[in-house]
Amino acid sequence: MSEKLPLAIVGCGGMGHRHLYGLAELQRAGLSPFELVGACDPNLDNAHSLADQAEERLGTRPQPVKDLAELASVAPVQAVDITTLPAHHHTVAIEAMERGWHALCEKPMGLTTRACKQMIAKAQETGCVLSVAENYRRDPVNRLAKALLSAGIIGRPRLMQHTTMGGGDGMLISVWRHQKNASGVLLDVGVHFADIMEYFLGEADTAYAQTRLHEPTRKNPVAGRDVSSGSPGGVYERWQKDMPAEFTATADDAAYATILFKSGAVAQYIEDHAAHGQNLWQRSIHGSLGSLELPGDRSGQRLTLHRDGADSINHQALLDLVPDHRLDEATAALFGGDQLFDYHLPFPEIDRKLIAIEYHELGTCIQKGRQPEVDAHQGARSVGLSYSLLESQIAGRALSVDAVCNDQINAYQAEINEHLGI
Numbered sequence: 001m002s003e004k005l006p007l008a009i010v011g012c013g014g015m016g017h018r019h020l021y022g023l024a025e026l027q028r029a030g031l032s033p034f035e036l037v038g039a040c041d042p043n044l045d046n047a048h049s050l051a052d053q054a055e056e057r058l059g060t061r062p063q064p065v066k067d068l069a070e071l072a073s074v075a076p077v078q079a080v081d082i083t084t085l086p087a088h089h090h091t092v093a094i095e096a097m098e099r100g101w102h103a104l105c106e107k108p109m110g111l112t113t114r115a116c117k118q119m120i121a122k123a124q125e126t127g128c129v130l131s132v133a134e135n136y137r138r139d140p141v142n143r144l145a146k147a148l149l150s151a152g153i154i155g156r157p158r159l160m161q162h163t164t165m166g167g168g169d170g171m172l173i174s175v176w177r178h179q180k181n182a183s184g185v186l187l188d189v190g191v192h193f194a195d196i197m198e199y200f201l202g203e204a205d206t207a208y209a210q211t212r213l214h215e216p217t218r219k220n221p222v223a224g225r226d227v228s229s230g231s232p233g234g235v236y237e238r239w240q241k242d243m244p245a246e247f248t249a250t251a252d253d254a255a256y257a258t259i260l261f262k263s264g265a266v267a268q269y270i271e272d273h274a275a276h277g278q279n280l281w282q283r284s285i286h287g288s289l290g291s292l293e294l295p296g297d298r299s300g301q302r303l304t305l306h307r308d309g310a311d312s313i314n315h316q317a318l319l320d321l322v323p324d325h326r327l328d329e330a331t332a333a334l335f336g337g338d339q340l341f342d343y344h345l346p347f348p349e350i351d352r353k354l355i356a357i358e359y360h361e362l363g364t365c366i367q368k369g370r371q372p373e374v375d376a377h378q379g380a381r382s383v384g385l386s387y388s389l390l391e392s393q394i395a396g397r398a399l400s401v402d403a404v405c406n407d408q409i410n411a412y413q414a415e416i417n418e419h420l421g422i
């Protein structure tokens, strides 16, 4: 077996721990090319927590360190997994690549399109792999949807509807997700949906949106209490109890948008994290021959194909329509088959399997000199598309998504760039 690649997790909060669970999942499957040598976080309690859990799950203890300089002095690192707060993604990634380390970076790739451009430039200059950890498209059910679209099963896509509504005035996981200068929800969650839209429909062309900050005061119901909040992966409670019971939100929390794609397809997009009453989820793609009704990402639920004059299909027969469709080696090994139309797993397990796939791909890219599927260009486009909605609200008109991606339109982001000093 080839030598293991020395890896460090940089950012040992909620997602850092979830990534560790993903790495352990990959190791259990016998597919890990990595040895975890470092747990890096300026909050050393978090770094030690991750190192302790790594020892339990991986059998070896990474060194807890406070920054990349200390990391370089304790271990011969070849790759970092960046799970810090979004405001630090570009500084950590750029410093890592300057040290010659490859990087897997959590979404949003950078806090602004300008931060993303700096990361792209550094990846080009150093030749390091820079992969963006976009997990939703890796869901086996989304892979099947993509295969059906590519095979023309619903004809030419005309319209995508995406609606996600809920949240009321509650805190979404953490305070920073409601702060414009730290990554508000329309960026933090929006990049996932931006990636999914471009995955299914190709590059976006223009976007028009109304965005709002509906709930300027957010509430944290578990402040001061040792109770489960049902947070993703069950990992955030220990930090949430120390967050304030009530705080001021500065980032817009709802977007109502129309997005035109270069293919001519249109998306009607609603992302409302402040909705009261009924929670809504809908994602569907409507083409010239039929439509696809898509389930929530990471749910394992089935998609449904509707075609004129035929029964709806949501079972094995979907696979017969795309006989050449195969999941990649890691996905097939982790989810138990290379052709799937559903799966039945608890969320923490789904979560860690998808992260394991991201790690596996990173290892392959490093070892075989390949480009990652969600490379810096694609990761940056998701940031640009998400900001296109916020920039459109300020401009009062539809905007070119390319112009936002290229940092030519940046009025909304100006304050954030100033805050970052870029």
Ligand SMILES: NC(=O)c1ccc[n+]([C@@H]2O[C@H](COP(=O)([O-])OP(=O)(O)OC[C@H]3O[C@@H](n4cnc5c(N)ncnc54)[C@H](O)[C@@H]3O)[C@@H](O)[C@H]2O)c1
Binding pocket: 010, 011, 012, 013, 014, 015, 016, 040, 041, 042, 043, 046, 083, 084, 085, 086, 088, 092, 106, 107, 108, 133, 134, 135, 174, 188
């Ligand atoms: N893909 C997904 O499904 C998903 C889910 C949750 C979070 N995320 C992403 O993961 C990232 C982290 O989110 P989180 O929920 O873990 O946040 P978190 O607040 O729980 O943890 C962030 C951690 O980063 C640390 N940190 C801050 N500055 C740092 C620096 N310069 N170097 C190293 N560590 C630093 C903090 O001390 C903290 O421990 C964000 O980009 C978020 O969008 C992705």
